[in-house]
Structure formats: C-alpha cells, structure tokens
Amino acid sequence: MIILGDVPVLPQKFGPSLYTKKGFAFYQALAQAVHQEGCLLCAQLHQSDSNIKGMVKYLPGVLTKKISHDQLRELLNQEVGPYITGLSAQRVSQITQAFGQAAQLAVQAGFDMVQVHGDRMCGSFSSPYFNRRTDQYGGSARNRARFGVEAVSAIREALPQIPIDYKLAVIQEDPHYGKAGVPESELSVFVPLLEKAGVTSFHVTLADHGKLSDTIPPKNHPDFGEEGCFLKFCDQVRSLTRLPICGVGGLTHPDFVEEQLAQRRIDCAALSRALLADPAWPRKAFSGQVRGINFCRRCNQCLKGMMSHQGARCIFEKEEFL
Ligand SMILES: Cc1cc2nc3c(=O)[nH]c(=O)nc-3n(C[C@H](O)[C@H](O)[C@H](O)COP(=O)(O)O)c2cc1C
Incomplete structure (x- = not known):
C-alpha cells in the first residue's frame, strides 16, 4: 500500500484538493494508476497548523530574500502555539468534521483507506507545548486528545467500514525530542481514546515540528541513527492496544524488517526513504x-x-x- 502524504482536509488553493474538479480528478487518476499495479492507496488526511494570515506580514521579507525559507519556517513554527490556542471552538469543530467529508471524497476518488495525520494540527492540539487552551480542547491530556478523537469519530461516522490508521507522533521525554504530538507519559490516555473513536491501526513515529532531521533522522543522528530508530515507541503503544502497529523510521534492510515482524514488535512496516533509494x-x-x-x-x-x-x-x- 502507498500512503499519500498530506491530503488536505479543507478546501485549499495550493496543490491538489479533493474539493475541486481538477484536484479530485488528480487523485482519481492516481488511484487508478496505483490499482493497476496491484497496489492499494491510503490518503493521509492532514490539516496544516500554519497561520496563513499570519504569513502575510513576512511576504515582503521573503520576496526581497531578507527572510530565507528556513527562517520563514522557524517564524511560522513560533506562531503555531498562539494560532492553535486562539482558534474558536466553532472553527475547531468545523475542521474536525471536515475529516469526515474529506474521507468520503477520498473513498469516492478511489482511496482504499485513510490515515489521520497525528502531527501538524492534530499534533499541535495534542501537545502540551503548543496547546494552551483553557476550553474543552485544552488543559488535560483527555482534552488535548479531543481534536484527534473528533477527527477520527467524524470519519467513522461518515464511513462505518473504512480502516482508519493514525500516524501517532510521540514526543520523547528524556532526552527531549519533538514538540507537536503525544508525550510518552500520556500515550496511555490517547491510545484508548483514539481506539474507542474508531482507529483500526497505529503508525508510530517521533513527533516533529520544526526539526525535520528528528522525524527523518540521518544515519549520523545522535539518538536516532540506528535502523528501526522509532521501534521503541511501537513497544510502548503495543502495551496499550491489541490493534495492529506499523513501524516507520530507518527500516532499511528486509532481513531487519522480517525480524521485527517475527518478534511481533510490529505488524507492518512503512518505508519512505528506502523507496526513494x-x-x-x-x-x-x-x-x-x-x-x-x-x-x-x-x-x-x-x-x-x-x-x-x-x-x-x-x-x-x-x-x-x-
Ligand atoms: C521526501 C519525504 C517526504 C515525506 N512526506 C511526509 C508526509 O507528507 N507525511 C508524513 O507523515 N511523513 C512524511 N515523511 C516522513 C516519512 O513518512 C517517514 O515517517 C520518515 O521518513 C521516516 O521513515 P524512513 O526512515 O523510512 O524514511 C516524508 C519523508 C520524506 C523523506
């Protein structure tokens, strides 16, 4: 199965959108091509947590090249917390409901399965570092899980039979890595709630936000340079659920992957860079x-x-x- 990254849940102007004729046709053609090869296709449903309106003030700097792409990314990351914290509850609910609509459109376009991207907006709501809300979407771990739970529930309501994978972004606590996602110590709250909402498998990784080399670690990474670098998080999730678990991160050699499958550390393996290579x-x-x-x-x-x-x-x- 191919998981197509970052399929937006809301209508948007940049890139393909499930909501436009052209975007829908793009996804349809892709699904057909993938199916012709005997492969399945999964849509990673995603909502950005970048404050697009907040970006406007940086445009002159970007256009005059005073602000580099890296600097812009950092500036936008700094705005994530206030943006997530300031969204009205009504808007949040509209967004979580849109996961249901997007999933329906994805299936109509030919996708076989959906994955909720637990990083980005979902991850920012989950995170005690970004989410400073004082309403039902903030504060306790249970409240911070509400965004993801509502998103999954909306999909389950719209499509009772569809398999729903959840890309579970874990924040490592010692040494600290990751900002948007679920702290290790709160997995025991999030995992059962997500399962109850309708998740049928977990795809476990490290949370990121800002530092790409931590979620996509190079071989010389000080803590995640080993093959199967995030499997320890799979072990933690394994102790909390009987649902299938997909591992990702430095799964490079088939023999290594076979060993992890045989030991039941994972039920399936996801490869990204290995498939580019x-x-x-x-x-x-x-x-x-x-x-x-x-x-x-x-x-x-x-x-x-x-x-x-x-x-x-x-x-x-x-x-x-x-
Ligand atoms: C070029 C590239 C694009 C990626 N795009 C996404 C994405 O859209 N959504 C996502 O959840 N992860 C994305 N990732 C991260 C991968 O899904 C994966 O979690 C990470 O690369 C670690 O796996 P690997 O060691 O097999 O590369 C991307 C990775 C690469 C290299």
Whole structure:
C-alpha cells in the first residue's frame, strides 16, 4: 500500500484538493494508476497548523530574500502555539468534521483507506507545548486528545467500514525530542481514546515540528541513527492496544524488517526513504533479490530537494543533484 502524504482536509488553493474538479480528478487518476499495479492507496488526511494570515506580514521579507525559507519556517513554527490556542471552538469543530467529508471524497476518488495525520494540527492540539487552551480542547491530556478523537469519530461516522490508521507522533521525554504530538507519559490516555473513536491501526513515529532531521533522522543522528530508530515507541503503544502497529523510521534492510515482524514488535512496516533509494525494494525483497537492492544510506540528500520545492531526489537517482 502507498500512503499519500498530506491530503488536505479543507478546501485549499495550493496543490491538489479533493474539493475541486481538477484536484479530485488528480487523485482519481492516481488511484487508478496505483490499482493497476496491484497496489492499494491510503490518503493521509492532514490539516496544516500554519497561520496563513499570519504569513502575510513576512511576504515582503521573503520576496526581497531578507527572510530565507528556513527562517520563514522557524517564524511560522513560533506562531503555531498562539494560532492553535486562539482558534474558536466553532472553527475547531468545523475542521474536525471536515475529516469526515474529506474521507468520503477520498473513498469516492478511489482511496482504499485513510490515515489521520497525528502531527501538524492534530499534533499541535495534542501537545502540551503548543496547546494552551483553557476550553474543552485544552488543559488535560483527555482534552488535548479531543481534536484527534473528533477527527477520527467524524470519519467513522461518515464511513462505518473504512480502516482508519493514525500516524501517532510521540514526543520523547528524556532526552527531549519533538514538540507537536503525544508525550510518552500520556500515550496511555490517547491510545484508548483514539481506539474507542474508531482507529483500526497505529503508525508510530517521533513527533516533529520544526526539526525535520528528528522525524527523518540521518544515519549520523545522535539518538536516532540506528535502523528501526522509532521501534521503541511501537513497544510502548503495543502495551496499550491489541490493534495492529506499523513501524516507520530507518527500516532499511528486509532481513531487519522480517525480524521485527517475527518478534511481533510490529505488524507492518512503512518505508519512505528506502523507496526513494530503490522503488523496486518490495519486489526485490519478495523475490529474494535482496542483494540487488540499492539500500538507503540515510544521508538525507532527498530532503534538500524537498525543502527547495524541487522534488525529493535520491543520490541513486541523480548524482548531479548532490
Ligand atoms: C521526501 C519525504 C517526504 C515525506 N512526506 C511526509 C508526509 O507528507 N507525511 C508524513 O507523515 N511523513 C512524511 N515523511 C516522513 C516519512 O513518512 C517517514 O515517517 C520518515 O521518513 C521516516 O521513515 P524512513 O526512515 O523510512 O524514511 C516524508 C519523508 C520524506 C523523506
């Protein structure tokens, strides 16, 4: 199955939207192409937590190149907390309900499954670092879980049978990593609530927000440089639910992945950079051609292209990109 990242839950002007004729046709064509290859397609439903109106004041600086893309990202990250904290409860409820509408449209376009992106707006609401609200969406862990729970419930209500995966972004507490997501000590509150709302599997990762190299760690990362770097969070979630768990993060070698599956640390594995390095990874692994795989070196050159809006290019794809 391919999980398509960041499918927006609200109508939007930038990029494909499920709500426009053109955007819908784009997703439909994609689903057809994926199905033709015998593969399934999952829509990662996502809502940005960037304050677009707040961005306007930085535009002159960006246009005159006084503010770089990295600086803009940092400035926007600084606004996440106040933005999330200041949204009216009515607006929040509109957004969570839109997860249901978006899921319905995604299924109509041909997606087989949906994933709720537990980072971004969902993660900011979950996080004690960003969410300073004093209403029913803030304060206690139970209240901070409400955004995600309502989003999942809206999907479940609209589509009683659809599998709902939840990309569970975990904040590591010692040493501290991650800002938007669920602190390790609060997983025992969030996981049962999300399960009760209708989640059918968890896709477990580290929470990010701002520091891409922590959620997509390079091989030389001080704490997450190992293969299967986030599996310890899967172990924690495993103790809280009987639902299937998908691991992600540095799952590079098929033998390593097989071991984790055999030990039931995970029920399924997600690969991102490994598939950029070698899109034929699954076919080669299944047919025993493991030696023929171009193994991801976790050098993160792919992120350079992504951050400069030139596409995520791998060193195996274009040497001149380096
Ligand atoms: C180019 C690129 C784009 C990504 N886009 C998304 C995304 O849209 N949504 C998401 O949840 N994660 C995204 N990720 C993170 C991956 O889903 C994954 O969690 C992370 O890369 C760690 O897995 P890996 O070691 O297999 O690369 C992206 C990663 C890369 C390299």
